[in-house]
Amino acid sequence: MANFNFLGQNINVGKWSGLGNARLIVTEMATGFSVINFIQENMGGFTEDSATSIFQDSNGQNIFAIAYQHTNDYGLMTFIKVADANIGLIADDDKPPKYAPWNDWIQIGTIADPDNITLQELVANSFMFFQQDETLYPYYVPIYGLKSALEGRHNAPVNFQIVPHLMSYDGTVQVDYAGPTPYLFLNGGFTNLIYGNEYDCTDPSYAFDSQIGYGPQYVYNPLYVDGSEYVGDFTDDTATTGGGYGDYGYNGNGIDFDDPITLDALSTGFISMYSPTKAQLKDLHSFLWSSNLVDNLIKAVAQPMDSIIMFGIVPLDLSSIRSSPATEVYLGNVATGVSMFELTKQRIQIDMGTVSVPENWGNALDYEPFTQASLYLPFIGFVQLKLNEIMKSKVKLKYTIDLFSGDCIAQIKVIRADKYVPNLSTITYVHRGNCLNQIPITGADYSRFYKALTMAPLQIANSALSGDPMRAASGIAGAASSLLDGPDVMRSGNYSGSVSGMVHRTPCILLSRPIQHFAKGYNEYVGFPCYIRYKLKDLKGFTMVDSVIDNTVKATDAEKDEIERLLKEGVIL
């Protein structure tokens, strides 16, 4: 960690700084190089964890960047990743293959478990990398990012990877140096392959993709890297106040995951829970099916099977809540001579991790009714999610499982912090299921045998004393039959819940996403939805007016009416 003072702000930076809305933006080529130099200069003074810089973009927005390297040798610094609401990884890259494959990158920052970042989370964030040109050491070739075709708006999907590696940047991306099959990796999908030629990045007529939101994407100067929608110069009139009598801005206080209540069935002392190994179960089996006279006399009297409350399998690794060493198991007051690992908790929480739900188109198509979402929860099934509640959010899933009954609840927490939903972090869904596969336990029941054994002499004697030879014979036969039948089978529990052992075990959000159909230049004739107040002189291109605030044109009424009619039909400014 390091404290960094810039522009009057004391910034605490480091792997887990968790700064909000961190961005790296390079506004122009010259600045870009100076920024890189700035990072380089600072890296010398930082540990291997981090190197930082912070500056402001042209809109006065503070920009924060962090870099990582093993040593002070600049040549090792190759990647910088800037993620939304945090600063992401920066990998070193000093060993062949020279450029780490992207799925080797990890994320640091607000994602709780950096070792388990998913591909989706990675895709949801942006990155940039610096390329060392081997021939011009220590010259770094920056690829700053991608920008929308239309000036001003800097779209979210700016993940890209350029392969192979040697590239340069001077206002264009000279992919002719990049080898035979260079390509860009944009927002989870490959764009058109780019072969050989040099593209003028300042020419907005060249598009890698013709779809809005997803594209058009241009390598453009200035170029930006940002983990989410760039809002610096984006204007809209989304109301925060006015138009109603609400409290405006009350965002609630959120519901976080709770630990299960402390008291549980184990607290009563009446029951014990164990997580036996297969070997320990084999020992228990031997005890329950023992033909040992003493064991069976005890069992016949104490009926230990009655003390078995539940036996089953849960799809969990319980090693973390096993007490050690193993202790002897008592069934009622019968010592079994079998030791098992006792469980210290009745309820256990399983964190299934976090999934980011990224926009694909960057427009209304990413939301209902166009896109829908469902959630597969193991042992519960598919449940519907309101997509508008989870889009552009991080979805965190935790299970709480009662090991006694196998009942489980899945709690879904949604975390979002952006322009429209500034501070959401709350549980929004809870679903219930059961994950226990119950298995019956059996044992030998010699009680009837011992009863017959002890009662037979009396029956025979009574029969003999009766003087009735037939009755005597019957008594002898009955006693003999009971002895010859052998022990009964005791059983505790039933077999149930077998489905829990067969279901898919990985929870998953399923998005059902439309494919946008957008004619080239459609916006030039129809326009994008707007409903924002503008002076028309601030606009260019096709513009359709909903209403004129005050028609101050010095013209006849008929002409003014004509002007309004034409504006409402759409004009080209």
Next chain:
Amino acid sequence: MTITFYKIADDKRQVSKTLNSTTKIKDSIGVIKTDCSIMEPRIEMAYDSQLITANYMYISDFGRYYYITKIDTGAQRLYIESKIDVLQTYATQIKELDCIVARQEAENKSQLYLNDGIWKNLQIKQTVPLAFPKSFDKDGSFVFVTGGQS
């Protein structure tokens, strides 16, 4: 009165038309043919073959621009019907207007999260699985619950 004739290729929706030496045909003299509105004046003038190709004009006396909607000829005369182009005529003032804009060409001036019916999509849908990073345990564990002392 002096009339400046043009041949333009601009979209009628274009507020500011391309009026320069390239599009200009010539200045000429004409008169109002009959009583008419200044929004749709009818002009009579001497025949001029150059003007046959004109589709736009400016009447300096009116200070207004017009689309030429019809040209008739007869007896060495031209009869021109026209309709005012309020967009070009009042372009400067129009650009100063303060408006609620319903649709706009530029992404950065628009609100792409509004759904006003513009968004078209195929019936085909992509299913995108987003798997959580952790799964339930493949091996599982036994749980054995008993009553009595431990």
